[in-house]
Amino acid sequence: MDISRLPGFYAIAATDPDRLAVIDTDGTETTYGELLAEVNRVSHGLRARGLGTGDVVAGVLPNGIAPVVMLMATGHIGLYYVPINWHLTEPEIDYILADCDAKVVVRSAEDVAALGEGRPDTLPGERTSGAVMWYTSGTTGFPKGVQRPLPGAEPEQIVPLYQWFLGEVCDLRAGDGVHLVTSPMYHSSPCAHTQFALHLGHTLVVSAKFEPEPILALIDRHRVTNAMMVPTMFHRMLQLPAETRERYDLSSLGQVVHTGAACPVAVKQGILDWWGPVLYEYYGSTESTIAFAVGPHDWLARPGTVGRPAPTFEVKILDEADQEVPQGEPGMIYVKSGMGTFEYRKDPAKTAASMRGEWYAPGDIGYLDKDGYLFLCDRRTDLIISGGVNIYPAEIEAAILEHPAVADVAVIGVPDEEWGHKVVALVQPVEEGALTAGELLGHLEPRIARFKHPRVVEFRAELPRTPTGKLSRSKVKADYLAGRAG
Template structure:
């Protein structure tokens, strides 16, 4: 038997009064987080939530996230974390596809009305029975009349709960991820998938009870969830939560809390470098305490890495992972060494190989698709056996990424077989953007690609063919798309064109568009 909430429960016993999470001026101990998670679990059971039921969660990096996350796990249910940037129709799709029985959504802000969007998505989803609004303070009334809040749900519930026994092979979390075709797919990650990856991640980032982690990567993203939040819970470390990346805010918190461990996507390192280029900030305290920096989500440009390392006098450890891999597959490991530009070597218990199109392993130095197997490989895509069968063959997960292995066993990601765009560490599926844009009355055809961008790694560009006799502008199309899709997905560059290159079968040749 294994329930992932043991990560929190064990530290609540061992480090009861120690600070687990700090957000702004408030701090909660491990015992407080565990007690609140027990209240959530008791409330869920009283509502009739059964082991195996799916429960969705949309929340910023706030202490409510680990509380609700662990409350769901304790009840034996499955957590379905959703991006905070999703719009109502996207939320409806995720709730419906995951068979969510309940949904917790933070109320959001004026700029990002998550609660309103969430409630709209919930109302469209017949099978989802319960909606709870997470308010900034537990005693605040809901911003939508008649909607119950997390605070009222927890009120009167016992802070003691006998955690439901789950099998290690039961699904703990469903993380929505991409392909180049169709809509996002739910990767089913088991309690053992996530437990093993958490334990090895704690070693990779050298996390100890005395450490202080700064979590600015979004907790709904598997990188932050496993490598930072769960690793910190496992080791009894203190985590500082920051809901949105802001270079000055990150540096100020690093200085104030004497942060020792930081993880970010390449755009965050780029942002910190850029801020320090143009602003005065005394980083001497940060340099004296910061010991580990990790990077993932996309390839970190070598000039960005070298500049950051020179400024802070430390080594950034870069790794490679996927939602389907819980996430860590390879990493530049402290006991193995690292190579700049490399994503390191396979982590404990994971095998990696590179194969050609015939499935044969390629020699050292030659390009091949990266395959891996081990304790980190997902159970499969939820309710999608066809996609699972295409992705996992004989236990090997086919990543769709092209890599090279050097003579020392270090892997370098060089290309990708998928058209997926990674913008600022977040996955964007071109077809999803194309489908939204093609709903515009003036639009006939759209082809979306990723183009290189210094800040985001890749930026989204759309080539648009208009219907005969119709007119519109790039600006108008940008606003239209922005209003109908998550903020990180809409194209910042739009080019209205007369033709799109196609093959003999009529397939748009995106590789030709990338040459333009």
């Protein structure tokens, strides 16, 4: 098949091989032609390992060109790619690897290069679209793979759908754009936007991590046109001194997409005042993808909204009796998409529990205004979102309860100006003075990733439970916040 007349990364690389594709964390530049050659070599290497359509490859990789190669290599030979957070502990990583049945695991740029060593740089035969399978935790604290059916088509055939959808929700277009990767590519949105950018023909500027001033410097230096961020980043950049902020020319920015957590109105307004009308927000989840979206002008007319249903999506708001609520009345949000379905890998019961027929519940409470714009009231009861990252109390509680001096524990998220929420652990020891906060954090070190560690540990003589013995986390949180207010 002659792909030169078709859209997307693989065709762009064939027709415009000298176009700049990636500026890596160390400044190394790679063209589209060079990137496709390495992608093809790795694709042949995966095939040589015996992998076929529907098999799984996992990457435990920091930001850089290596995860980009894996994303695009698996993407045109029908494989599922599972990006894994490299901050996780080995037991946490091992759990995901076992659950996803990964046949190949890469943990470094050297591993990726070794896959392609000595392989041809030509397009592999029988190309078919792969998919990314992100792992997301549930109320049990154990992550599950969000698996979608493979498209069953060559990648060039589905690229026009990506391009149309992105144009509709955030005005992103094919051309000579420059996309800044600000977040770890093991998260769903940064990973997806990396792939989108290449299919649009944009240049990727990859940052190793987010730091406010260096990010501004990258935007200025590379004339970045679009990026994906989370509200915590906005908060931190707004805290920079005025003279620092004024040092950088950000006029190249056209679209900065944000998601991952509710953005305080004052923070978003502050960025709009600084950068101009370039903020595009969407709301959804790993399961639902982009369900709602709003551009800068519509948001300014309705501050606080997360937008209207994205193309192909429908929404309904239900009460506790599964009845639709009137306009303006809060209820549980349900969405339905024409873009395809998902299932939790190896967990049909969990898949069924998350659905009402064709309708999926992200688990959040919200209401629709008279024009169909969604406003969120609260996140799901137990989920903590800190810096745009989902943190699940049940997982942390389970790890804390492994300590012999702990009798009971409740983990909650409390509002935090910078991070959105912070993790607080309220611990009931077996006896007074049996444990210190430092000892508890040391106990957690080998068990759960550091970003899940409580920022506050307080000890309690007793924690409230319902008559059935279930921890009343809502009462714990209400009592904690009331105590802070007092």
